[in-house]
Amino acid sequence: MASEIRLSNALLRPWRLDDAESLARHANNPNIARNLREGFRFPYTLDNAREFIKRHVIDTNWAIEVGGEAVGDVLLHPRADVQRRTAEIGYWLSEAHWGNGLMTEAVRAVTAFGFERLDLLRVDTLVFDRNSASARVLEKAGYVLEGRLRLAVIKDDEVMDALLYAIVRD
Ligand SMILES: CC(C)(COP(=O)(O)OP(=O)(O)OC[C@H]1O[C@@H](n2cnc3c(N)ncnc32)[C@H](O)[C@@H]1OP(=O)(O)O)[C@@H](O)C(=O)NCCC(=O)NCCS
Numbered sequence: 001m002a003s004e005i006r007l008s009n010a011l012l013r014p015w016r017l018d019d020a021e022s023l024a025r026h027a028n029n030p031n032i033a034r035n036l037r038e039g040f041r042f043p044y045t046l047d048n049a050r051e052f053i054k055r056h057v058i059d060t061n062w063a064i065e066v067g068g069e070a071v072g073d074v075l076l077h078p079r080a081d082v083q084r085r086t087a088e089i090g091y092w093l094s095e096a097h098w099g100n101g102l103m104t105e106a107v108r109a110v111t112a113f114g115f116e117r118l119d120l121l122r123v124d125t126l127v128f129d130r131n132s133a134s135a136r137v138l139e140k141a142g143y144v145l146e147g148r149l150r151l152a153v154i155k156d157d158e159v160m161d162a163l164l165y166a167i168v169r170d
Helices: 017-027 046-055 102-117 132-140
Strands: 011-013 061-066 069-078 086-093 122-128 144-155 158-168
Touching (some): 086 102, 102 132
Antiparallel strands (some): 122 158, 144 158
């Protein structure tokens, strides 16, 4: 079970099966799906939501709760083998809550959790080149642009560069 992390206007807490309805409602948005991997569908159905919640109950996957409902997701996905002290961070937020600094606060909090509680040395992620809002979130949270992976991504038939952002423990 994910530990609870309290933010100024939100709570990060474990996903629950009864989040499926609000998850489907907030996730069903092409403006979210276009910046995520293929597994995040549009349209995003109630069945997709139930399946996600059943399959993704891991300790480092948090629902973002605002006003009593789950409106987004943030996770740390630990890498394996020689990269076992690195985790990948991933996140999305309901468009109704964009632009309030919420995800920057969530990324900061989850990154600190990774360093302090999981003994990670590094957290990183790939951002599609066109996703300026996500790049900005990472920069505000202290992540550094380490490189441009040229033509590394194809999404909706568009081929793009991907940006590698990372933060390491002090
Ligand atoms: C990316 C996302 C998580 C941002 O969440 P958020 O809570 O709105 O983020 P914040 O409010 O903390 O910060 C957003 C920043 O991006 C900026 N921004 C927003 N749109 C932008 C754009 N088109 N170009 C440049 N900057 C932009 C905002 O102005 C803000 O920066 P500022 O504080 O300097 O003004 C949200 O837009 C989202 O869920 N997008 C779809 C899924 C996704 O992209 N996930 C990440 C995949 S790597």
